[in-house]
Amino acid sequence: MEMKTARFLGNKKVALERKEKPKAGPGQVVIEVKACGLCGSERPQYLAGFHHHQGHEAAGVVSEIGDGVTNVKLGERVVGYLTGFCGECEACKAGLTTACQAYPEKENMGWAYPGGFAEYLLVDAQNALPLDDSLSFAEGVLLLDTLGTPYHGLRLAGAKKAKTAAVIGCGTVGLGTVIILKSLGVEKIFASDVSAYRLEKAAEFGAVAIDAAKHDVVEFIRENTANSGVDLVVEAVGRPATLEQAVKAARFGGTVLGLGEQPDEFKLQIDLEMRLKDLTFVRSWYFPVKEYYENMELMKDGFFQDINKLVTHTFPLEKMQKACDLFYGGETLKAIIKFS
Ligand SMILES: [Zn+2]
Ligand SMILES: [Zn+2]
Incomplete structure (x- = not known):
């Protein structure tokens, strides 16, 4: 089965491409992406191009789970956590995942492997973090780089x-x-x-x-x-x-x-x-998993005043070129690609 993706070609050009839909191996899950934020950190790739599709501020629904996955269920709403961690060291067990030393070079979604500018996103199961039912997918996106960092x-x-x-x-x-x-x-x-x-x-x-x-x-x-x-x-x-x-x-x-x-x-x-x-x-750099849960509780309580006003534009994946033109042209605040 194929899926739609959008990739930076370089020179501010974005290509809509069809790719094979990923399959969940042992310990992995596939997320059906519902929302993925554009991010200034991908500007160099927007300008120079990249060999696969990016996107690292994704939220969606678990659509397939691999063998041995116990932390999330099929159909569960989740966000994708950017960076790789072992899940077993002292730091990881305490939820301080950015301190994990298993990936000294960092293994980041959208760079080390294809990201969320696609209908489906394959991640290690532990990188799929539950998103409370009371929060929208866009709010899930905001909990990542925009608030978490x-x-x-x-x-x-x-x-x-x-x-x-x-x-x-x-x-x-x-x-x-x-x-x-x-x-x-x-x-x-x-x-x-x-x-x-x-x-x-x-x-x-x-x-x-x-x-x-x-x-x-x-x-x-x-x-x-x-x-x-x-x-x-x-x-x-x-x-x-x-x-x-x-x-x-x-x-x-x-x-x-x-x-x-x-x-x-x-x-x-x-x-x-x-x-x-x-x-x-x-x-500091990014944020540990532990704080994702703390921030989600705060968001549920309405702690982050005016936060939804930060999302000024949403686009379907088909309009990714327009989305990037406006976002990287400084004409939007948070711009989010939404999938129906
Ligand atoms: Zn980002
Ligand atoms: Zn670790």
Whole structure:
């Protein structure tokens, strides 16, 4: 049996292709995909192409289970967890799956194997995490990179204690960060970007928007915090210059959280200001399975204010080209491919 897929060809072109539907081997499940988010992390492949279809923010229904699978049932609603883990080490048993050392190079959905821009997705059974019946598939998608990734970093950074914060970069992770900070009760949140559209959304979610094309972000934050800087700065762009801004915008004794994906060759300069500031620097990547369940409970309780407003566009797989043109062109916030 065949299935429809959409693959990045390079040069911003997307091809709709028919592929053989995957079969569940021992310990694996096939998920009938219902929703899969577009993600900025796939921009390089959108530009350069990739040898199979991607998509790593998928939610759907278990449509086939392999031998020995006990953690999910046929017909169960699930999301796909991005990264490989052994399930047996101490870290995995505690649900701290990103600390698992079994895959030092990481084995990620959509990169190491075909992802969710397809009608069916084959994963290790333990990577299929149950999604509560009260939540939509789109909300399942939001629980992954959009909320899971920033909230993991924010937990490590002790964001609960912050009274003031700044978010540098208002892509979906940055805006997810604004929403979490607001939901945690952080009193003053600054958010910077160069896109008027994203800044408008940041303001709608309760942040003081800073147009980085018009203002010096660091100066603006200092001027509006009696020259002290903020308790917590979250960098969600992935450029050396914005990480430097983050260091400068933090107050003495403050915390800087790096969420953006800096280029591999980037080295952080420890300059005088940073050396004298008693800073705590937190760098995190994705989130452990344990927190998926915690975040799902919070979502059920309505903790994440305005979260559904983050999804501005949905498209069928057949419109993947249009979806990518708009999403990577900066004309959408979270864009989700939906399957009927
Ligand atoms: Zn993503
Ligand atoms: Zn492990």
